[in-house]
Amino acid sequence: xxxxxxxxxxxxxxxxxxxxxxxxxxxxxxxxxxxxxxxxxxxxxxxxxxxxxxxxxxxxxxxxxxxxxxxxxxxxxxxxxxxxxxxxx
Numbered sequence: 167x168x169x170x171x172x173x174x175x176x177x178x179x180x181x182x183x184x185x186x187x188x189x190x191x192x193x194x195x196x197x198x199x200x201x202x203x204x205x206x207x208x209x210x211x212x213x214x215x216x217x218x219x220x221x222x223x224x225x226x227x228x229x230x231x232x233x234x235x236x237x238x239x240x241x242x243x244x245x246x247x248x249x250x251x252x253x254x255x
């Protein structure tokens with residue numbers, strides 16, 4: 167299954183974005199429990215996230231990327247790119 171990278175930049179002020187960022191982390195937990203999330207992390211200064219996840223095609227990847235509570239609340243913007251792992255063997 168293809169891999170996709172979502173970069174999420176939080177655009178809302180911390181008082182508004184912090185509670186919704188907790189919901190975003192739950193969104194990531196659900197992707198992980200579904201076996202779709204390969205890696206995820208939060209930028210050190212707290213202004214965004216980067217995640218690598220599996221999706222069947224671009225349509226599904228865009229659906230997953232847009233389903234973040236931060237995006238739905240208008241508190242973040244995202245960029246989606248298809249990811250290709252390098253083979254060093």
